[in-house]
Amino acid sequence: MHTRSPRAEKREFDTRHFRHALSQFATGVTVITTRLADGTFLGLTASSFNSVSLDPPLVLWSLANTATSMPVFSGNSHYVVNILSAEQAALAEQFASKKKDRFEGVAYTLSHTGHPILNGVSAWFECHNRSRYPEGDHVIFVGEVERCEFTAQAPLVFHSGQFLLPTNK
Template sequence: MNPPQQARPPSFSAHEFRVALGMFATGVTIVTARSAEGQVIGLTANSFNSVSLSPPLVLWSLSQAAASLSVFSAGSHYAINVLASDQKALAERFASKGADRWTGVAFDEGAGGAPLLHGAAATFECFNRSRYQEGDHVIFVGEVERCTHRHGASPLLFHGGRYYTEHPL
């Protein structure tokens, strides 16, 4: 018997899928870059994941409808800023449409000018290695050129549409 050539249509609604995905707890990041014109951009994302230790690779995904897609696609570098538990307000600000995201935000300049946010639990400075269009998103694979972490920092977590902090079991 031959395996099927394609997946069957989903037996669930988009809402049911989103709720089920919300059962997977994640960290929260702000992905940042600098446009060719020098403008800093950033957005909240929880689609971050490790890919490989050698070479050091990470991935994240962005909606094809995102206004910042062209900047992230064209740029040579971006930064993944893993937020600390005290940065919930920053996560919400960078997730909002039309908000002034950068006023009062302290950062250093990383590779390719990508902002490295002060207070982040960790940062990954990435070369924009490859992109893959899948469904309604683009998957970005970054080759990590530099990374740092703040010893003792507690990460900001997201689960079921709410923010959490870690508590050891």
């Protein structure tokens, strides 16, 4: 019989140590895009992406509570998760920057609901903003996938604080 502890034991590590340990897990890199009420686009880089369910098709990602884009992503009905290809490290950096217009010079098409799908990505998922769960210092967004596509391009991988770029063959 398995019993649950009423609460976690006291941590024996600090936030910096925890972050370093997490960096040992290789992740893909995404840019989450949406549209503001005035029609302008918003996008941000996120590596906290995962599948949740095949039926219904659900994915998740998370955003810091302190993110200035939190009200937009919390309130919008749709967004697109763009999985960056191995050649798009510069794009990941651009959407992670404090730059005012992160879409400057970026090629994209519009999804069925009018949200940006970045050109050259390995895959994309157009999601209905199904639910949000506050946990710790982040909110977990669960999206129900309405449309998706993929290519044969290798994804961009992030590990130990850096992008793992493809090697020439």
